Amino acid sequence: MYGFHGRLLRIDLTTQSYTWQDIESSRLTAVLGGVGLGASLLYDHAPPGAEPFSADNPLIFTSAPLVGTGLTTTAKYAVVTKSPLTGFIADSLSSSFFALELKRVGVDALVITGAAGQPTYLLITDDGVEFRTAAHLTGLSAQETEERIRHAERTEKGAEARVAAIGRAGENLVRFATLSNEGRHAGRGGVGAVFGAKKLKAVALRGHCRVAVADTGAVERIAATLRERSVGPQTAKYREIGTVANLAVFDRLGSLPTYNFQNTPFVQAEALSGESFVTNGFSQTHGCAACTIRCERLFRSLSGEAQRLEYETLFAFGPLCGIEEPDAVLRAARLCDRYGLDTISTGGTIAWAAECADKGLWPELRETGLSFGNAEAILALIPDIAHRRGVGAALAEGSRLAATRIGAEAESFAMHVKGMELPGYEPRSLKTMALGLAVSPRGACHNRSGAYEADFSGQVDRLQADAGRGALVAASEDFSAVLDSLIVCKFLRKCFDDFYSDTAHLMSAVTGWDYTAAGLKQVGERINTLKKLFNMREGWQPEDDWLPPRLLTEPLPSGVAQGVGLTPDELRLMIQSYYAARGWNEQGLITEEKKREFGL
Amino acid sequence: MDTQASTRSPALSAVILSGGKSSRMGRPKALLPFDGKPLIAHLVQRLSQRFSDIVVVAAPDQTLPSLPVTLVHDTVAYQGPVGGLCYGLQATRGTAAFVTSCDVPFLQLPFIDYLVSQLDHHGRDYDVVVPVWQDRLQPLHAVYRRSVVPHLQEQLAAQRLRPVYLYDTVPTRKVSPAEIKRFDPEGLSFLNMNTQADYQAALAQWRTLSVPISCTVELFGVARLTARTSRVALTLSAEATLGDALTVLGVECPALLGSVLSADEAGHASLQSGYTCNINGQDFVRDAHTRLRAGDSLLILSSDAGG
Numbered sequence A: 001m002y003g004f005h006g007r008l009l010r011i012d013l014t015t016q017s018y019t020w021q022d023i024e025s026s027r028l029t030a031v032l033g034g035v036g037l038g039a040s041l042l043y044d045h046a047p048p049g050a051e052p053f054s055a056d057n058p059l060i061f062t063s064a065p066l067v068g069t070g071l072t073t074t075a076k077y078a079v080v081t082k083s084p085l086t087g088f089i090a091d092s093l094s095s096s097f098f099a100l101e102l103k104r105v106g107v108d109a110l111v112i113t114g115a116a117g118q119p120t121y122l123l124i125t126d127d128g129v130e131f132r133t134a135a136h137l138t139g140l141s142a143q144e145t146e147e148r149i150r151h152a153e154r155t156e157k158g159a160e161a162r163v164a165a166i167g168r169a170g171e172n173l174v175r176f177a178t179l180s181n182e183g184r185h186a187g188r189g190g191v192g193a194v195f196g197a198k199k200l201k202a203v204a205l206r207g208h209c210r211v212a213v214a215d216t217g218a219v220e221r222i223a224a225t226l227r228e229r230s231v232g233p234q235t236a237k238y239r240e241i242g243t244v245a246n247l248a249v250f251d252r253l254g255s256l257p258t259y260n261f262q263n264t265p266f267v268q269a270e271a272l273s274g275e276s277f278v279t280n281g282f283s284q285t286h287g288c289a290a291c292t293i294r295c296e297r298l299f300r301s302l303s304g305e306a307q308r309l310e311y312e313t314l315f316a317f318g319p320l321c322g323i324e325e326p327d328a329v330l331r332a333a334r335l336c337d338r339y340g341l342d343t344i345s346t347g348g349t350i351a352w353a354a355e356c357a358d359k360g361l362w363p364e365l366r367e368t369g370l371s372f373g374n375a376e377a378i379l380a381l382i383p384d385i386a387h388r389r390g391v392g393a394a395l396a397e398g399s400r401l402a403a404t405r406i407g408a409e410a411e412s413f414a415m416h417v418k419g420m421e422l423p424g425y426e427p428r429s430l431k432t433m434a435l436g437l438a439v440s441p442r443g444a445c446h447n448r449s450g451a452y453e454a455d456f457s458g459q460v461d462r463l464q465a466d467a468g469r470g471a472l473v474a475a476s477e478d479f480s481a482v483l484d485s486l487i488v489c490k491f492l493r494k495c496f497d498d499f500y501s502d503t504a505h506l507m508s509a510v511t512g513w514d515y516t517a518a519g520l521k522q523v524g525e526r527i528n529t530l531k532k533l534f535n536m537r538e539g540w541q542p543e544d545d546w547l548p549p550r551l552l553t554e555p556l557p558s559g560v561a562q563g564v565g566l567t568p569d570e571l572r573l574m575i576q577s578y579y580a581a582r583g584w585n586e587q588g589l590i591t592e593e594k595k596r597e598f599g600l
Numbered sequence B: 001m002d003t004q005a006s007t008r009s010p011a012l013s014a015v016i017l018s019g020g021k022s023s024r025m026g027r028p029k030a031l032l033p034f035d036g037k038p039l040i041a042h043l044v045q046r047l048s049q050r051f052s053d054i055v056v057v058a059a060p061d062q063t064l065p066s067l068p069v070t071l072v073h074d075t076v077a078y079q080g081p082v083g084g085l086c087y088g089l090q091a092t093r094g095t096a097a098f099v100t101s102c103d104v105p106f107l108q109l110p111f112i113d114y115l116v117s118q119l120d121h122h123g124r125d126y127d128v129v130v131p132v133w134q135d136r137l138q139p140l141h142a143v144y145r146r147s148v149v150p151h152l153q154e155q156l157a158a159q160r161l162r163p164v165y166l167y168d169t170v171p172t173r174k175v176s177p178a179e180i181k182r183f184d185p186e187g188l189s190f191l192n193m194n195t196q197a198d199y200q201a202a203l204a205q206w207r208t209l210s211v212p213i214s215c216t217v218e219l220f221g222v223a224r225l226t227a228r229t230s231r232v233a234l235t236l237s238a239e240a241t242l243g244d245a246l247t248v249l250g251v252e253c254p255a256l257l258g259s260v261l262s263a264d265e266a267g268h269a270s271l272q273s274g275y276t277c278n279i280n281g282q283d284f285v286r287d288a289h290t291r292l293r294a295g296d297s298l299l300i301l302s303s304d305a306g307g
């Protein structure tokens, strides 16, 4: 077999046992690797209705056919489970050397079930699995854990293990805890908390296996073209500034949510802009393994530490929480990394709490001094969330669950979809994105579709809703599903001539199987159908595809999109158009016919 | 078809109908002076930047100044626009023609280019491209294929003198106000004159248009880092387009040339792939012919917004 190993490793933490199993090639052709393979395995390996924190909920790591081919931006893996934040599918991506090592241990997937009795980490090699105590690692950050395990597991010949680990937040089952490796995070959906529930601190990998590709020459030719394009004008933004470049643009376009989505634009947008970060301070460029774009930016805080910063983190603590000082945002990012917290959900939940404090809805908050823009109070809450201390215990549940404890008014401005906090895209001024966020299987997500691209390109009138958006969102989700299953970084997406034809050609060269553009498109649709099927099985209801009440009742009060709102009827129209584009019924349920079409 | 084409196409002609009645004006509209020159001379001069073949249809006894055009006279005294259209198209050498009346001082060439480009729209061929402005079709600011002549002759024979009958007969592309506004935000193209008061107002407008406008370019991302500034103020001619603004920007900020802007041999600048432009935080535009208005802000940003 080329491109894949054709097998997975099942690990049971309860019994400390493991076994290898073949993966049918029909499954690999149908869903590729990454997110697609993860969704497919989750459907089969998770008992219906399994609680996210139960031993039954599988934690699935998947590799992908392009990993290890030398193709730029492909050192990635997916980790898939049932999310403790949403109760639906969590499919997160992360990257770098851990991803390369996953492929080297000779499997396409790890399926980890059960729960350990004591803190544990796994050392996985080509030969099998060792279950190690992690008692001495409890309370350490992911980075410290990674360093300790790498040191401990280095072989006499100096072979290194690659490690993905959780921090304190994961151990304490914070519902939006991350899994981290080499400073990268599988961020959204609370994968880290599922680790914590299993008393699993880390997974270490050390392998030697290689996967051959069917047509080396062809793969190298395509790789060379993409490498060249990856350093051209299409990616200049990522190379020169990184994703933080979004802030100033979004602000100017009335698409930067501020103060818990109460407003836009942000007074300090200039000071917090990516351009200012790059111009005013020391910054360093980094990249994932095997990447020529290298979009990561590290900025030095006043205390002298270099800190990675992405747009979503900058948004979540800057405009969303009202923090105006760049250094405070860097410190917030650092704390989230240290404890292993998803920055979007952390910022989103704190912003929600700040509004509760503003409105006097939650008396206990008074002691914290929390208010929008009060950087010290906001920063102090981050460790409290990770330790589940004081009000942090409620915030650790995420804004949806925390709001149910406070009351209906607080629920009306809890800015989440399916329990996942919204990313930094203002849905009222980005109507295609509004639909994308409402229907996304993993909750309010800006990664599993690029619905905002239609809004930001002038392809549609971004301030108006219409029935054409369903098809755009479905197509964008399918595109992302293929991208996330090959896996190729989304920042390479503009470097293809014709994405489906180019990647079909590439996949044929890697696997030796026949792929066509139309076939790959269908793979994208199949993967999204699978995710939805999983969610339906886990209790999805039509009202789960919806947006927070604030977005549907309050027009934007200022900025270039002043007065623009989104009515429930407009959202309903777009959602119906999405179901129609997908061939689902009016309730958004997948028909038997559709299941048959995809052999599901 | 390339909407950016600014060269003169031999396949296309222009027709100016100058035979209409000028009863309310009290003198021939074609001869109303602007800057001391009859309006029709301005129109011919402007249209000749695009069309090498220009036909002027005059009334049977109308006299006009000497112009580099093919002059034809209505054989029958004024039969409404259909008559002039029919005679004019018959006299053209091209396969299609832009047709206008003679009393419109503010023709916008980029908009005319756009109309011509719409003869072939999304793979469909049209015989007529006609704008709709203020809820009215604008038959005397439209593009017609020469192949419609037999239909017009039939209409004339049947005394069906309204152009709209033609639109019901042949494939017709109606251009919406939203499309028009991209090139001509105020609809100046359709501003015609029937009375002395109209003429005076047009003269005032003519003078305004000779005053330059100010626009601001706001640079984001790599463009800002490259230019080392976030804003550039530009002074542009009153009828400046996006292409004109980018050209001036290239002169003001030469650092942008080669990375964000490219310039052709004639010095016209355009955005490189990877960059896009938004006007006033509202509309994303790439068409170099997009007209700018005084006070517009031009945002230059990565075409990969988001992520």
Ligand code: SF4
Residues within 6 Å of the ligand: A073, A074, A095, A238, A286, A287, A288, A291, A292, A293, A294, A295, A296, A489, A490, A491, A492
């Ligand atoms: S572009 Fe950025 S996120 Fe993507 S692979 Fe490269 S460094 Fe990693």
